[in-house]
Amino acid sequence: MRFKGLDLNLLVALDALMTERNVTAAARSINLSQPAMSAAVARLRSYFRDELFTMAGREFIPTPRAQGLAAAAREALQHIQLSIISWEPFNPARSDRRFRIILSDYVTLVFFERVVERATREAPGVSFDFRPPTDDNEDLLQRGEVDLLILPEIFMSNAHPRTKLFDDVHVCVGCRSNKQLSEPLTFERYMSMGHVVVGFGDTLRLGLEERFLLEYDQKRRIDVVVHGYSMIPPMLSDTDRIGTMPLRLAQHFAQILPLQIVELPLPQHLPFTEAVQWPALHDSDPTSRWLREMLVEEGSRLTSPLAASELLINPGQHGYCPAQL
Template sequence: MHFNKLDLNLLVALDALLIEGSISRAAARVHLSQSAMSNALARLRAFFEDDLLVQVGRTLELTPRAKALKEAVRDVLMRVDSAIAAEPQFDPSRSDRTFQLLVSDYTTVTLMPHLLALARRQSSTVRFQLCPLPHLDQPQRALGRGEADMMVIPRNYCSPDHPVEALFEEEYVCAVWNGSRFARAGAVSKADYEAADHVEVQPSGLGQPTLDTWFLERSGMERRIEVRTFSFIAAPFLVLGTDRIATIQRRLGRMAQQFLPLTILEAPMALPRMAQSVQWHKYRSRDPGLVWLRGLLHQAVEEMDAQPQPALPTSAPSKAPAAAPTSASADRTGKPPRRSR
């Protein structure tokens, strides 16, 4: 098929070249030989009258024209895929589709087991690939490039360019070792919290501080960060044997309590609740498979929260805000501002 004398099959090759910046990796991406990809690049250069990729040292770099084409070509291919390649119906009992989800380790251990159990009841052939979240300064790129079917992330980090559905809200609590002075006291005061050593979670995929860190900094509260980790699920382990405090999600804290000598205490100040959400590409809203998966995610939340939970000691904190701030203190996408140094 041709459009304006361009063989549209070459768009697939161009997309791979622009993403990979390498002839050999682009060839592997679309299952072509290296010589076939080299020939495709020569034809693309002739059509656009531009080198597109130029040798700089030992690497190939995109020309300005190629950089300008990158997102546009991906957008065209996403439109074609969503309009033509997508199946008109989805039957999980007969499908062998693999769904690729971008999730944090927190989501992996709290929500995903329920999603997978629900899916298994309907299908023994559907597969899931759980991948770490990419850098989220520009989260729409992961969806726009077709690198994932969906992302499960806090609402504040979602792209304004693609649809979003709320899944659940999450509160923050303090996780402390059973032998710590805070566990013995059964509460953490605001003064104790400010004076304590802390474990801070800074996921590698987030370009901004997490919501609890951002809120505390915005409130003028400084914590002594003794340990910083990229992993949510590692944080409870890192308080063991110490008087450190890890400010973590309530659901994760209750789960960790089942396996670790931990006490979960209410935070001594009101912290914003995390609005966990799911996001997908705007061209794939009617994809029957993703419609099924979104419904399954909501069912998974119901099952996750239907499990009985133990009551926690309280320190009578004030009522938490209903959601993370999205006012003038955040930018137009609702993202918390970058951490100032």
């Protein structure tokens, strides 16, 4: 079918090429032979009067024109999928939707387990594909390659809708044998001690505490950089190093590791709001809305994190006060 001279099937080919960045893989993904895909590429180039794609060795490189067309083509196809093809009322019990979600190990451990359990009861055919935060979270969301993004709200753009899930604060953690944490931690001692920090994405962007310290031109001693918050506690065992992490996750690990939790000697203990964001095009998608509503409901059921000022300086048997949980 042609629309103003454009064969609309070519949009499907263009989207596959921009997603796979490989002619053979793109052809396979939309059930075309490689000669048919090559013919589609030739027709795309002719219609748009642009090379669209070039090769540098084995690297598939889209031209600026192709990059500009990619988001529009993906949005058009998603709109057809959501508003024309997926016209039946949503029934969770019959859905086989696979949700692609960017989230941290922190959210997975302290929050999403309960979401998966509930989804299994209400929609046993629904599945999840968890992906770690990257350097191009917003681009993946824009292209529709992920369904949801769950991050601290401060790291989200205003380009897509979002809503709050829950609040948390940061705390300092160390091994229970770390004698430097046996008394209130001063800012000077915090900065001088060896740190285990988490880095996100390919460039290992550091967390909220590093953002605060850089703003005030402060630099701490970083001994180890890990790829997730869950890797911080094991790196502290039997050492004098410390780490900075969300309180909810610290309390989770304090139940299974000799971890002590102390106040973070930074202003307001770096509170943050964890939020969920989705592509604007999915705002009225009933399946996405069903999951988003579930996330908000489960987030509202989380108890407020204990105020950092109430944390024990000398933790008990498990590194925390049982009354805190």
